[in-house]
Amino acid sequence: MTASGSSLPATFRGEVIEPGHSAYDEARRVWNARYDRRPALIVRPAGVDDVVSAIRFGRERDLEIAIRSGGHSASGHSTCEGGIVLDLSLMRGVTVDPERRIARANGGALLGELDIAAQAHGLVCPVGVIGHTGVAGLTLGGGIGRLQRHFGLTIDNLRAVELVTADGRRVRASETEEPELFWGIRGAGANFGLVTALEFGLHEFGPLLHRGVAIYPATRIHEVWGRFRHAVDHAPATVSFILGIGRAEPAADYPPEVAGEPIAILAYNHSGDAASVERDIAVLGLADGAVAVSSSSQPYLEVQTANDLALGWGRRSSIKGGQANDLRSATLDAAVEVAARAPGAASFSITAQGGAIAVHADDAMAFTGRAAAIDVSADSDWDDAADDERNLGWVREAMAVVERDLIVGRYINENDDDTQADVRASYGEAKLQRLRALKRAWDPDNIFRLNHNIAP
Ligand SMILES: Cc1cc2nc3c(=O)[nH]c(=O)nc-3n(C[C@H](O)[C@H](O)[C@H](O)COP(=O)(O)OP(=O)(O)OC[C@H]3O[C@@H](n4cnc5c(N)ncnc54)[C@H](O)[C@@H]3O)c2cc1C
Incomplete structure (x- = not known):
């Protein structure tokens, strides 16, 4: 059957963009340029009635349905080849x-x-x-x-x-x-x-967020990790922190003693009173062995948009992640070795969980892995399709290094792998069965399948 938008009901108030339309090429873009797909139709509902019509339209014509909100899916789930994209950009606010x-x-x-x-x-x-x-x-x-x-x-x-x-x-x-x-x-x-x-x-909260960052040569990774892991259990919940392991790109502004070398970067955000920052972050021992340390207090809104341009639309990207309770010594050594070969700014990010994340039981929601001490991911961003294999290969290799330390739970939003095995690893068997029952109740025909899919 034809996908032509002309057969959407006359009551449809939103926009309909088909191949050949002057806006089509712009409208089919998603954040990650790896997913260069050509939907048969892009519709932008103006409200809930339009959403109902568009879903019905897609179903009646047996079109694959992609839903797009911000368009940032790591797996390209918000676009499709030959199907219908329901782009919600007119439903902001x-x-x-x-x-x-x-x-x-x-x-x-x-x-x-x-x-x-x-x-x-x-x-x-x-x-x-x-x-x-x-x-x-x-x-x-x-x-x-x-x-x-x-x-x-x-x-x-x-x-x-x-x-x-x-x-x-x-x-x-x-x-x-x-x-x-x-x-x-x-x-x-x-x-x-x-x-x-x-x-x-x-x-x-706000308006200020108190922040700091320290850079270490990767030769210090074991002592930095020791402090980081200890802090997951002992830092106050007002302190959120993250450890990066990567390479000090010569082009970037790193201290000369680490330029071109693998490094560890420990960064914190303190969301409590300015007066308690020093006391609360002491457990991180930020300055110990660092080649550079800095701290500041900035308006939260400024911080939240500071990287919007650097991570703007149109680059190519890959990310994979999982959760763990600790990283073995051998894992850290291997991670540094892989980081030394990182293309561009590719790196590991290890986010401290605990605090308010750990308050709920793991089975309180479908999200799995909140009881783990850390979330660990590897990612790379690049521009040229010719560099795909190098970057995709690095992310795969990096994840293989930490794989042995992972426990059940993968944060689906930081995983471009979306096979059924990945979905099982994301939720674990018991939750997957509960989710499948829910899927059979609400979407037995799997109309909404462009996602980390729970097969009914
Ligand atoms: C630059 C960048 C920075 C990021 N930073 C973070 C971060 O700090 N923290 C974090 O947790 N994650 C982060 N992510 C990951 C992000 O959470 C996921 O990519 C997320 O899926 C993006 O949502 P979106 O609406 O932009 O994407 P979309 O591609 O529009 O949608 C993603 C998925 O959600 C579905 N979906 C979207 N809207 C709806 C809807 N209204 N109803 C039903 N399904 C819908 C889509 O079908 C698709 O499967 C980041 C990603 C990028 C690219």
């Missing part, structure tokens, strides 16, 4: 009720909108670190950023979602409305419907 401390984000809203709307009232929802990421895509997978040890994962702050299901129903899910669906949405949320709105609880 965030409103805040400061009395109830609740934010309501539309299904196409970006993180920057949520940050700005909440900070206008001295409030915050913990999200990710780049302003142009989609609120929906990030939240439905979990949501990790600069404040999570203090305020929890983004899903821990999710109060309710509204969605359109595969059969066109409008459903609200929360702890008290369709609670089993709400359980699954928090970690496997792209599987059950198109989310048109998300409501979050907010925290008092």
